[in-house]
Amino acid sequence: MILSIIVPFFNSENYLHNTLLCLKSNVSNEIEFILIDDGSTDSSRSICLKFISVDDRFNYHFKKNGGLSDARNFGLKFASGKFISFLDSDDYVDTLYYDYLIKYIIKHNPDLICTSRYLKINHKLINNLNIKNNIILNNIKFREEIFMGKQIDFSVCNKIFNRECILSASFQVGLLHEDILFYLTYANKVRNIHLVNEVSYYYVQTKNSITRSSFHPKRMDLYYVNEILYNHEKGIVRNIFLLRYLIVQHIYLAFSILRANQIANNFNLYQIIINRIFSLYKFNHLFILPLRKNLQLVILAGFYIPFYFIKKINK
Helix, strand or coil: CCCEEEEEEECCCCCCCHHHHHHHHCCCEEEEEEEEEEECCCCCHHHHHHHHHCCCCCCEEEECCCCCCHHHHHHHCCCCCCEEEEECCEEECCHHHHHHHHHHHHHHHHCCEEEEEEEEEECEEEECCCCCCEEEEEEHHHHHHHHHCCCCCCCCEEEEEEEEHHHCCCCCCCCCCCHHHHHHHHCCCCCEEEEEEEEEEEEEECCCCCHHHCHHHHHHHHHHHHHHHHHHHCCCEEEEHHHHHHHHHHHHHHHHHHHHHCCCHHHHHHHHHHHHHHHEEEHHHCCCCHHHHHHHHHHHHHHHHHHHHHHHHCC
16 A cells, blocks of 8 residues: 555534545545544534445544544554555545655655645635745755745645654644644654645635634644744754744734734733744844734734733732
8 A cells, every 4th residue: 555645524524525525536546545533423424434335445433532633643543555644624635636646656755745735715725835846855955945834834734754754753632733743753754855736735724713713822832832843943944944934923823812802811922922022033133034024023012012011000
């Protein structure tokens, strides 16, 4: 078996049929689709069974609800392919996406494949990760490219992993932005990374997700995960890439509090983020950040100061 595709889902009846249909369109027999039901209570199981009845490449496994990371880890136990990929149940890929990549694997035997990715919002497609040409990166160039975030990012879903590179890897359960920490488990092991532009992954943005909502205290996971990432990559990736990435990520998180009008309710969290940004920020960083981000910093500081003094007065 060349390729295992792990598809975790929970109550995904509105999307699952189309997702499995795009999988079924691939004709290779060197592929298996591992469907992990994370305790669904809707008709998701029935949808899976229909596909299993007509295509023996589909395998269905049920487990008690434990979240996305737990479901992915569970799926890894059943994967028999030499290469492994993940597909979220509300997303989809190009027709024959995996057929093409299997042929590519046979020819090149890479450690990791990354493909272009489109973001779908309200039926509108945005090419948010655009791989312009097929290229092969070494380890350092891959790390720098992923911190730039223009062609690739930390998401596992538009990637094909050589099994040898993730043998002992697992997703941390109970944490949002688990893909960032998963990166740390394989970053030192991949040596030839192939960016492929012929096929694309489609990430469908749906409602009611904590990671996609305006602000929820649980989103502070992003702050802590990025700090772990920053400390891990210092001395490996050039500082300009790390600083730009970390400051921009923290600005994004602080703005999610501001946009939701939640500074008063979450001032301690807002203060942690703002203090960290300015501990990293130096005058010469004016030139490594886009103008828009520098302006956003001014806005964030402008909102921080009055709330800071109000808190001081009320103590």
